[in-house]
Every structure is written in structure tokens, then in C-alpha cells.
Amino acid sequence: MKPAPFRYERPSSLEEALRALEEAGDEGRVLAGGQSLVPMLNMRLAAPSVLVDVNAISGLDEIATEGEGEAEGEGEGDRRYLVVGALARQRTLERSALAASCCPVLPECLSVVGHVPTRNRGTVGGSIAHADPAGELPVALLALGGEVEVAGPDGVRRIGADDLFVGFLTTSLGAGEMLVRCRFPARRGAVGSGFAEVAPRHGDFAFAIACASVALDESGRIAGARLALGAVADRPLLVPAAGDVLGGSRGAEPALRAAAAAAQAAVDPADSLHAPAGYRRHLVGVLAGRALRQAVAKASEQLTKGGSR
Amino acid sequence: MRRIEVDVNGSRHVRHVDERRLLSDFLRHDLGLRGTKVGCEHGVCGACTVLLDGAAVRSCLLLAVQVDGCRVDTVEGLAGPEGLHPLQEALHRHHGLQCGYCTAGILMTAVEMAGEAGPHSVEEIKQRLSGHICRCTGYAGIVAALSEVVGS
Known part of the structure; x- marks a missing residue:
């Protein structure tokens, strides 16, 4: 259980890292926190011949907000983002006051990502680029409708969460590209989010994960809802049907139950040792309901608190 | 190399x-x-x-x-010239180890907790210990030992 030999590169700038990745081609892998990659190296499930350790690149660990409309009176369509650099550690984001105020669902879901020692080292960007279908952060990115910024030989581009996860452990990043920033839409106005999962023990891979984000209009009707699921498909899964069912409703129980049923209908989970397919499908309904209920409650709270702001 | x-x-x-x-x-x-x-x-x-x-x-x-x-x-x-670290003492006193294989790792997590703003609740201690697998003693003694040093 030791890694196969590899060439180790430790670039100190993004440009050097991209050059090393381009030279390595298919044989290169980015090493960030290493909390998913190193187990795969140890078990020889992965044996890249070049490892590009990006930990020495400075300026990639920022956690900040970005975007227009930070001042009062912003126009429609302006969005503010919580921007998380590729090297920001999961534990840092979990304890960030900025994350707690902009995207409270992130600290909540991070508290069940592995354990403190793996979160001290594991990065937010690495977890999203790894695209584990049972990872909490990819599900949260999808539910919040975030995006990632990737750098590559042709410059920098953004990929929306809806177009990012394309298969098992697979993203739409191209050859020689590297994720440099994750952008989570910051909470604004009557918006709320919810997170729920069931795992055999705290910190274990979950049997099923649900994360939801709900926006209310001034009259308290649902203007938009996004529900994402984890651990029940080959990739983190958005359930557009749940959003369709909820749109225009007041988020009352019958509508929430219909959305949860839509989530169940959208998945065809596999059997696993401790959770047969039927149980997982049952969990999807329960967890989707919990996440949506929590999101609606928090959005209503915001509506009563501050109107549309 | x-x-x-x-x-x-x-x-x-x-x-x-x-x-x-x-x-x-x-x-x-x-x-x-x-x-x-x-x-x-x-x-x-x-x-x-x-x-x-x-x-x-x-x-x-x-x-x-x-x-x-x-x-x-x-x-x-962890141990100094004056003897064991208080966390090691507490594990000893509460029978928080048997074969000892998991102990070194548990101690390092406990040392990290001791350096954080405390006190830590029993629930928090148990949650932190979920990242450490002990297969012989069971966790009661370990939780008791950590509670004594980093708990409320």
C-alpha cells in the first residue's frame, strides 16, 4: 500500500504549474490537499507518472467576496459571490465568518466532510475537482448554482456547476486545465438553503445526500428552487423537476412532498453493502424533504427579517 | 530523491x-x-x-x-522531563487504552483540541473521536479522559 514511483513537481507559480501539467499530458495529476488522491495512490488505484504539487503557489488560498451589487440599491441580475481559492483548506472555510454569513450551508455541510485531520489538509477546490458523487461539496456547489474558474493553456474560463460534473469522478475540465477558484453565489434577499445526509457514522461516506436552495419573491412564493443529490448516481445530480414542482408555490407540505417524490423518481441508486437500493431511494425522499423544508424556512426568515434585501 | x-x-x-x-x-x-x-x-x-x-x-x-x-x-x-503529558496521564487513569495502537493518533487529536478555545462538550469530543478507530477498549474510557482535560 505505497504509491508507485512518480516524478514530483512543486511549482511556485500558476504559470509553472500549467506548464508542468501541459508537459505531463494525460500522465499528470494535480496534488492539492491529497485527501482523496493520496489514498488512491497508496492503493494504486491511480498511478500518474507526474505529480504536480500546487501547495507552494501563493495567492490561491483566499476566501473573499466578489461581484457587483455589494452596495445598497443594486440592480436586478447583479450577483455577489463567495470566492474560494483552490488551496483554501476545508477546515478554514468551515470556520470562516464570511462563509457563515454569505453561504451558511457550506460550513454546515463541511462539518461532515471526513474528519478534522482530513479537513485541515483537504481543499475545497480539490474536493470539487475530484467530483466524487458522494462528496458533499460538489452537491452544495450544484444546489447553490455556483461555478468554477479554471486556468489552462488557453487562459482562464468559467464553468457553471450544471456543466461541470459529467460522470464518475469526471469533470468537464480539459487536458492541462486546473481549477483555480470556486464561486458560490452569496446569499441575498429572501434566500435560504438546507442540507441533509445519512451516513453510517459521522464523517463516513453518506448513503444519500441532499442540498437545496430556495428563493422567495416579495409575496412569499417560491421564485426559484434548486435541489441537488449526492451518493445516489454516478455524479452529483441536479433535480430540475423538484424546482419545477415548487416554483410559484408557497413551499407548503404538499408541494414539498411532491418535490421529494420528484427527487425519488429522478434516481436509480445502486445496492451497496450497508444500504440496498430501495433504502437509498427512500432516503432520497426523506432527505430531499428535509433539505427543502429547511431552505424554505430560512428563506421565509429572511423575508420577514429584511424584505427583499 | x-x-x-x-x-x-x-x-x-x-x-x-x-x-x-x-x-x-x-x-x-x-x-x-x-x-x-x-x-x-x-x-x-x-x-x-x-x-x-x-x-x-x-x-x-x-x-x-x-x-x-x-x-x-x-x-x-508529548512527555517532558516532569513526566507524562496531562492527556497521557488522563488516558492512563481512565483505562483509555488497551493495545495502544490507536492511542498516539488520539493523543494528537486531543492535543489539537487542547489548543483550541474550549471547553469542548462531550458531543464534540465524541465527534472528533469518530475519526479514530479503536477496536479493543471501547470509547468510554477515552471520552472520559479527554473530557477531563479538554471538556467542560
């Missing part, structure tokens, strides 16, 4: 290591510090937990070349 310079428990070590050398193996085989144990080698069991610049990490999920210039603390650094 790469040359690395690491501060382990306050002593400086300069070694040439293979790029694929895990930190856990570097500590055990290159420095002879066998207090750090190796269990699952994929980050689940917690036996190999050490402190890297003060934060608890899995030493089986780090390459030795990655800790060049860093400070590493292992279980060997």
Missing part, C-alpha cells in the same frame, strides 16, 4: 527522501520514531495522526517531501 529539512518535536532533521515516501514511513523508518502507528493507509483509521504546523493531519496522506520546512509534532514529543 530530494533533500528535506524538517523540525520534528523541536529537533531539526535533514534527510534525502524518495519522492513517494509517505510522511508516516519517513517518521517511522527514516527517523526511527515508531510511536506514530500506521493502520489503514488511506486516512480512515486515524492511527497515524500527527500535528503539522500545529494542525492535526493524517501522516499517511502526506508525502515527506511536502513537509520540507515545516514543523511536525508526534507522540514522542
Whole structure:
């Protein structure tokens, strides 16, 4: 259980890292926190011949907000983002006051990502680029409708969460590209989010994960809802049907139950040792309901608190 | 091979290591510090937990070349000339270990907790211990020992 030999590169700038990745081609892998990659190296499930350790690149660990409309009176369509650099550690984001105020669902879901020692080292960007279908952060990115910024030989581009996860452990990043920033839409106005999962023990891979984000209009009707699921498909899964069912409703129980049923209908989970397919499908309904209920409650709270702001 | 310079428990070590050398193996085989144990080698069991610049990490999920210039603390650094560390004393008193294989890792997580703003609730202590697998004593004694030192 030791890694196969590899060439180790430790670039100190993004440009050097991209050059090393381009030279390595298919044989290169980015090493960030290493909390998913190193187990795969140890078990020889992965044996890249070049490892590009990006930990020495400075300026990639920022956690900040970005975007227009930070001042009062912003126009429609302006969005503010919580921007998380590729090297920001999961534990840092979990304890960030900025994350707690902009995207409270992130600290909540991070508290069940592995354990403190793996979160001290594991990065937010690495977890999203790894695209584990049972990872909490990819599900949260999808539910919040975030995006990632990737750098590559042709410059920098953004990929929306809806177009990012394309298969098992697979993203739409191209050859020689590297994720440099994750952008989570910051909470604004009557918006709320919810997170729920069931795992055999705290910190274990979950049997099923649900994360939801709900926006209310001034009259308290649902203007938009996004529900994402984890651990029940080959990739983190958005359930557009749940959003369709909820749109225009007041988020009352019958509508929430219909959305949860839509989530169940959208998945065809596999059997696993401790959770047969039927149980997982049952969990999807329960967890989707919990996440949506929590999101609606928090959005209503915001509506009563501050109107549309 | 790469040359690395690491501060382990306050002593400086300069070694040439293979790029694929895990930190856990570097500590055990290159420095002879066998207090750090190796269990699952994929980050689940917690036996190999050490402190890297003060934060608890899995030493089986780090390459030795990655800790060049860093400070590493292992279980060997806990006891002083005056005797055992208070956390070691507490585990002893509460029968918080039997075979001892998980103990070094649990101690390093507990040391990290002791350095945080406390006190920690029993629920928090149990949650932190969920990252450490003990297969013989059971957790009652371990929770009691940690509660005494880092709890309310």
C-alpha cells in the first residue's frame, strides 16, 4: 500500500504549474490537499507518472467576496459571490465568518466532510475537482448554482456547476486545465438553503445526500428552487423537476412532498453493502424533504427579517 | 530523491527522501520514531495522526517531501522531563487504552483540541473521536479522559 514511483513537481507559480501539467499530458495529476488522491495512490488505484504539487503557489488560498451589487440599491441580475481559492483548506472555510454569513450551508455541510485531520489538509477546490458523487461539496456547489474558474493553456474560463460534473469522478475540465477558484453565489434577499445526509457514522461516506436552495419573491412564493443529490448516481445530480414542482408555490407540505417524490423518481441508486437500493431511494425522499423544508424556512426568515434585501 | 529539512518535536532533521515516501514511513523508518502507528493507509483509521504546523493531519496522506520546512509534532514529543503529558496521564487513569495502537493518533487529536478555545462538550469530543478507530477498549474510557482535560 505505497504509491508507485512518480516524478514530483512543486511549482511556485500558476504559470509553472500549467506548464508542468501541459508537459505531463494525460500522465499528470494535480496534488492539492491529497485527501482523496493520496489514498488512491497508496492503493494504486491511480498511478500518474507526474505529480504536480500546487501547495507552494501563493495567492490561491483566499476566501473573499466578489461581484457587483455589494452596495445598497443594486440592480436586478447583479450577483455577489463567495470566492474560494483552490488551496483554501476545508477546515478554514468551515470556520470562516464570511462563509457563515454569505453561504451558511457550506460550513454546515463541511462539518461532515471526513474528519478534522482530513479537513485541515483537504481543499475545497480539490474536493470539487475530484467530483466524487458522494462528496458533499460538489452537491452544495450544484444546489447553490455556483461555478468554477479554471486556468489552462488557453487562459482562464468559467464553468457553471450544471456543466461541470459529467460522470464518475469526471469533470468537464480539459487536458492541462486546473481549477483555480470556486464561486458560490452569496446569499441575498429572501434566500435560504438546507442540507441533509445519512451516513453510517459521522464523517463516513453518506448513503444519500441532499442540498437545496430556495428563493422567495416579495409575496412569499417560491421564485426559484434548486435541489441537488449526492451518493445516489454516478455524479452529483441536479433535480430540475423538484424546482419545477415548487416554483410559484408557497413551499407548503404538499408541494414539498411532491418535490421529494420528484427527487425519488429522478434516481436509480445502486445496492451497496450497508444500504440496498430501495433504502437509498427512500432516503432520497426523506432527505430531499428535509433539505427543502429547511431552505424554505430560512428563506421565509429572511423575508420577514429584511424584505427583499 | 530530494533533500528535506524538517523540525520534528523541536529537533531539526535533514534527510534525502524518495519522492513517494509517505510522511508516516519517513517518521517511522527514516527517523526511527515508531510511536506514530500506521493502520489503514488511506486516512480512515486515524492511527497515524500527527500535528503539522500545529494542525492535526493524517501522516499517511502526506508525502515527506511536502513537509520540507515545516514543523511536525508526534507522540514522542508529548512527555517532558516532569513526566507524562496531562492527556497521557488522563488516558492512563481512565483505562483509555488497551493495545495502544490507536492511542498516539488520539493523543494528537486531543492535543489539537487542547489548543483550541474550549471547553469542548462531550458531543464534540465524541465527534472528533469518530475519526479514530479503536477496536479493543471501547470509547468510554477515552471520552472520559479527554473530557477531563479538554471538556467542560
